[in-house]
Amino acid sequence: MLEGTVFRFGDNIDTDLIIPARYLNTSDPAELARHCMEDADPTFAARVQPGDIIVAGANFGCGSSREHAPVAIKAAGVACVIARSFARIFYRNAFNIGLPILECPEAEAIAPGSRVRVDLGTGRITVVDTGAEYRARPVPPFMREIIAAGGLIPYVKARLAGGR
Amino acid sequence: MGRVPQTITEKILAAHAGREFVEPGELINARVDVLLANDITAPLSIREFEQLGVPVFDPAAVVLVPDHFTPNKDIKSAEQAKTVREFARRHDLPNYFEVGRMGIEHCLLPEQGLVGPGDVIIGADSHTCTYGAIGAFATGVGSTDLAAAMALGETWFKVPETLKFVYTGKLGPWVGGKDLILRTIGEIGVEGALYCAMEFSGPVIESLPMDGRFTMCNMAVEAGAKNGIIAPDEKTEAYVRGRARRPYRVFASDPDARYKKVYEFDVTGWEPCVAFPHSPDNVRPVRAAGKIAVDQVVIGSCTNGRLEDLRLAARVLRGKKVHPDVRLIIIPGTQEIYRQALKEGLVEIFIEAGGAVSTPTCGPCLGGHMGVLAAGERAVATTNRNFVGRMGHPKSEVYLANPAVAAASAVMGRIADPEEVV
Numbered sequence A: 001m002l003e004g005t006v007f008r009f010g011d012n013i014d015t016d017l018i019i020p021a022r023y024l025n026t027s028d029p030a031e032l033a034r035h036c037m038e039d040a041d042p043t044f045a046a047r048v049q050p051g052d053i054i055v056a057g058a059n060f061g062c063g064s065s066r067e068h069a070p071v072a073i074k075a076a077g078v079a080c081v082i083a084r085s086f087a088r089i090f091y092r093n094a095f096n097i098g099l100p101i102l103e104c105p106e107a108e109a110i111a112p113g114s115r116v117r118v119d120l121g122t123g124r125i126t127v128v129d130t131g132a133e134y135r136a137r138p139v140p141p142f143m144r145e146i147i148a149a150g151g152l153i154p155y156v157k158a159r160l161a162g163g164r
Numbered sequence B: 001m002g003r004v005p006q007t008i009t010e011k012i013l014a015a016h017a018g019r020e021f022v023e024p025g026e027l028i029n030a031r032v033d034v035l036l037a038n039d040i041t042a043p044l045s046i047r048e049f050e051q052l053g054v055p056v057f058d059p060a061a062v063v064l065v066p067d068h069f070t071p072n073k074d075i076k077s078a079e080q081a082k083t084v085r086e087f088a089r090r091h092d093l094p095n096y097f098e099v100g101r102m103g104i105e106h107c108l109l110p111e112q113g114l115v116g117p118g119d120v121i122i123g124a125d126s127h128t129c130t131y132g133a134i135g136a137f138a139t140g141v142g143s144t145d146l147a148a149a150m151a152l153g154e155t156w157f158k159v160p161e162t163l164k165f166v167y168t169g170k171l172g173p174w175v176g177g178k179d180l181i182l183r184t185i186g187e188i189g190v191e192g193a194l195y196c197a198m199e200f201s202g203p204v205i206e207s208l209p210m211d212g213r214f215t216m217c218n219m220a221v222e223a224g225a226k227n228g229i230i231a232p233d234e235k236t237e238a239y240v241r242g243r244a245r246r247p248y249r250v251f252a253s254d255p256d257a258r259y260k261k262v263y264e265f266d267v268t269g270w271e272p273c274v275a276f277p278h279s280p281d282n283v284r285p286v287r288a289a290g291k292i293a294v295d296q297v298v299i300g301s302c303t304n305g306r307l308e309d310l311r312l313a314a315r316v317l318r319g320k321k322v323h324p325d326v327r328l329i330i331i332p333g334t335q336e337i338y339r340q341a342l343k344e345g346l347v348e349i350f351i352e353a354g355g356a357v358s359t360p361t362c363g364p365c366l367g368g369h370m371g372v373l374a375a376g377e378r379a380v381a382t383t384n385r386n387f388v389g390r391m392g393h394p395k396s397e398v399y400l401a402n403p404a405v406a407a408a409s410a411v412m413g414r415i416a417d418p419e420e421v422v
């Protein structure tokens, strides 16, 4: 169970907003985290606390394939991203690097600054103050296997070791 | 059991999954023919791959192109490029392309015959979808996906539903692949093809040169698509013949294939258009742009850095001068394109007009180097993204257009229709 404060963003939050290309001359997660969401909200990196949650509209993570985007979000301490929908490469990348993400059609009903509890297993999202509940789409079983293994690389390692 | 009608995307995926047919929505494991990464994404892939402690499944299948921040723009970029170079040496990868012999990846791979019709190609770069123009299934993935596939020679896909786009009518002057795709994205929006395949077809596509087809498939990802694809025809065969390094296989959609949706566009009367900041679907005809002064014009990138694009720009710039307030930067997509542009006298025309011509690089397209914008500056670019901060300062603006519009804007000092100049 995760619990954190919500940072709200709109539709089509692209990878250039999540981590501008001018910072891509490194792949150091801590350095990427310092510039996370910089062009969408320059104060984000300074304000975000470990365990906080990003909530956004449609097509979150659109644009480039840069894995630096979910890496920056994860390294900034964000516990989970909830959005109405995700761009497909971002969706794969997030699972592969172990950043939990949830697709929730009602994501935009969750107010900025509210405390929410997220049950990744069931996809239940609860707003602590109001008790309002939302349901996220269930995570496909294959994705759950990857998460259970600790990401794609450990998953592949196990697969190689098992000779499958 | 009866025949199952399939789209070209479904057929290619089925063939690589060892299956008769596949259904949209299914998760499959598919063999990959080519894997691509660049100087930004490869270092992450390499870090992940080396944890596996296995050899690359097929060294010839891995293509590494340092093109984003090269020639190295600073020390950190130099370190990243070095990581890629050393990895290529250590694993004896024949398809590493060094500065001076390289190009922007999505111009380079088709030109060098590294990708062919019927291939499955994954690249740690979102514009990998470009290769759909030769009838391949090509899609962008992240660095970790690429690392896993370098070890396994396969990856998983969710079979996409296909959206079919049929273009009929007659293309107007100065209207090309860039305008077709911008208008299309303008119609369906930047999430209009989310998770889907975009299949481009119809008489207008058949008449479109290969370079225009690459431009269209390149920008499929800007509508959220997983891949863009065009069935191979004689033009494709003529392009691929003499280049292909491996046998290839031509697929086509069955006439009764199932589509999520079919869009029909009559392009008669379509004009050159411009995507306004800060979204590729914010599209207007260039003549409705109003008086928008520009500081910089960039002609290049994996979208419009090919020979046809440079020829088009030269037709507009011949005998003209770049407006005193404008910096015109022209970047041929590959060394080969650069050489051909020299031979045809295009580079002469550009320099004569007052433009700067650079060695192949992504450079300004992603606000990397070679033309980064300051706060409040505006650029017209033939690139594919005009997100906030894409070409530099978050308070700068990028307008996307075709090479003729870009060239005309460089001359006029404001967004302009080529007709105003030629």
Ligand code: SF4
Residues within 6 Å of the ligand: B068, B104, B105, B106, B125, B127, B301, B302, B303, B361, B362, B365, B366, B383, B384
């Ligand atoms: S030219 Fe631009 S869009 Fe194309 S690969 Fe380079 S940075 Fe990406």
